[in-house]
Amino acid sequence: MSQKIFKAMVITEEGNNQFVREIKDRNLDDLPEGDVLVNVQYSSLNYKDVLSAIGNRGVTKKYPHTPGIDAAGTVVQSLSKDFQSGDEVIVTSYDLGMNTSGGFGQYIRVPAEWVVKMPENLTPRESMIFGTAGFTAALSVFRLVDYGITPDMGRILVSGATGGVGSIAVSILAKAGYEVVAVNGVVDEKEFLLEIGAKEVISIEEATDSSGRPLLKELWAGGIDAVGGEILATTIKSTQDGGAVTCCGNVGSHDLPLNVYPFILRGVTLMGIDSQNCPMPTRLKVWNKIASDWKLERLEILTTEIPLDGLNERIDLILQRKHKGRTIVRLPD
Numbered sequence: 001m002s003q004k005i006f007k008a009m010v011i012t013e014e015g016n017n018q019f020v021r022e023i024k025d026r027n028l029d030d031l032p033e034g035d036v037l038v039n040v041q042y043s044s045l046n047y048k049d050v051l052s053a054i055g056n057r058g059v060t061k062k063y064p065h066t067p068g069i070d071a072a073g074t075v076v077q078s079l080s081k082d083f084q085s086g087d088e089v090i091v092t093s094y095d096l097g098m099n100t101s102g103g104f105g106q107y108i109r110v111p112a113e114w115v116v117k118m119p120e121n122l123t124p125r126e127s128m129i130f131g132t133a134g135f136t137a138a139l140s141v142f143r144l145v146d147y148g149i150t151p152d153m154g155r156i157l158v159s160g161a162t163g164g165v166g167s168i169a170v171s172i173l174a175k176a177g178y179e180v181v182a183v184n185g186v187v188d189e190k191e192f193l194l195e196i197g198a199k200e201v202i203s204i205e206e207a208t209d210s211s212g213r214p215l216l217k218e219l220w221a222g223g224i225d226a227v228g229g230e231i232l233a234t235t236i237k238s239t240q241d242g243g244a245v246t247c248c249g250n251v252g253s254h255d256l257p258l259n260v261y262p263f264i265l266r267g268v269t270l271m272g273i274d275s276q277n278c279p280m281p282t283r284l285k286v287w288n289k290i291a292s293d294w295k296l297e298r299l300e301i302l303t304t305e306i307p308l309d310g311l312n313e314r315i316d317l318i319l320q321r322k323h324k325g326r327t328i329v330r331l332p333d
């Protein structure tokens with residue numbers, strides 16, 4: 001490639017735990033070694049990107065750094081026989097955007113094992129409307145279905161429902177025929193949640209029991225949780241006999257104030273969801289579901305598209321809890 005300079009968001013540490021976000025020129029030679037060089041067309045904004053952008057060392061250890069845990073685009077160079085120049089691909093998870101330069105830049109260079117061929121029937125833009133958040137939502141639904149939770153068994157509670165994981169979980173569950181109850185937080189987004197497929201919307205207060213009782217009235221066949229803390233504990237205590245709840249996030253709390261009774265008296269199952277280390281065979285199955293049975297007809301209701309220089313403002317919206325749905329980032333051509 002003759003042109004080596006590309007545009008990227010760069011987070012720089014300025015001392016005193018201050019981090020600045022700028023769009024800068026970077027050089028391809030500064031990307032890490034790897035088998036596949038991808039020209040990124042779209043990325044997306046996830047909670048983890050926000051953590052990386054504000055200097056969270058649990059996500060990113062070394063700065064300057066280009067975040068972006070999601071990328072979709074076209075292969076421009078490949079040392080792997082599995083990928084050819086011109087292939088459309090998705091790269092999410094593993095170390096992308098954490099300590100490996102990520103999708104908030106026009107190019108990424110990654111190991112071939114991280115790369116997924118774009119499923120038929122999915123465009124790079126659509127794949128990033130899902131991105132890591134949507135993939136995690138789909139993986140959560142996949143686990144509930146695989147466990148045997150069927151739509152006739154009862155309602156499914158989704159927490160953090162206006163967020164990336166939550167809004168896609170609501171949409172996929174509704175598409176798959178489940179009755180969904182969505183938990184809405186600080187900004188009233190009831191109309192949005194009903195529009196994407198929730199049957200009912202409840203407040204955080206209604207979804208949170210602080211009485212300390214070990215078991216609550218059985219309300220849900222299952223749950224998809226991205227919040228943790230008392231909401232997750234309340235969901236588990238309110239899950240019916242034989243039900244299952246997935247847990248993927250901690251935006252509310254990393255604690256889980258609970259005892260063993262839901263598990264030993266109701267046989268409730270708590271399923272951990274780790275999209276980052278999801279094995280490739282399952283990863284491909286989930287992406288194929290996203291591109292087929294779970295392909296959402298009304299993806300645009302969930303989506304805000306921004307250019308690379310619009311990221312700063314959207315990161316602030318997430319920090320203020322004013323963000324909803326999915327933000328996708330269009331990289332310059």
Ligand SMILES: NC(=O)c1ccc[n+]([C@@H]2O[C@H](COP(=O)([O-])OP(=O)(O)OC[C@H]3O[C@@H](n4cnc5c(N)ncnc54)[C@H](OP(=O)(O)O)[C@@H]3O)[C@@H](O)[C@H]2O)c1
Binds near residue numbers: 250
């Ligand atoms: N394990 C995995 O593989 C995996 C993958 C992707 C994401 N995650 C995790 O999943 C979580 C959600 O990610 P996301 O990308 O969906 O984030 P997001 O778009 O920021 O959404 C989070 C949602 O949670 C709600 N929320 C925020 N703070 C809350 C609080 N204190 N109590 C209750 N609700 C709260 C917000 O809605 P309201 O303001 O309406 O309450 C927001 O809609 C994060 O912890 C993320 O790290 C994990």
